[in-house]
Amino acid sequence: MKVTLLLLLLIIFMCPPVQAAGIDLRCEELAEQMIKRLVDEGLLDISDAGRQRAQAISLELCAGAQDSAEQQHEEGKRTAIANWLFESAGGKPGNKRLRRLKR
Numbered sequence: 001m002k003v004t005l006l007l008l009l010l011i012i013f014m015c016p017p018v019q020a021a022g023i024d025l026r027c028e029e030l031a032e033q034m035i036k037r038l039v040d041e042g043l044l045d046i047s048d049a050g051r052q053r054a055q056a057i058s059l060e061l062c063a064g065a066q067d068s069a070e071q072q073h074e075e076g077k078r079t080a081i082a083n084w085l086f087e088s089a090g091g092k093p094g095n096k097r098l099r100r101l102k103r
Contacts, residue, residue, distance in 0.1 A: 023073060025066045031058030 035054050038044035044055060 023069045027062035031055050
């Protein structure tokens, strides 16, 4: 048991950490599509300077949405890991049955 745990810890610390790719909402592409659609529908009639300002506003809003999505994703990962490691989900009907079997 101790050897297995020691081997597992050794493997964990020897391997480089794996980082998941960040959430990419393709903000630049979405901002350009939104402005194009608004202009095509006749809802927005702007000059080049106005178009640049509209794109800056769109990018700012999209960046906020991306930050929010990343925070929610990180919180979800923390919750999933906590539930997986400590079985704190509460709603798992099999956990109590399995604990009784172990005794």
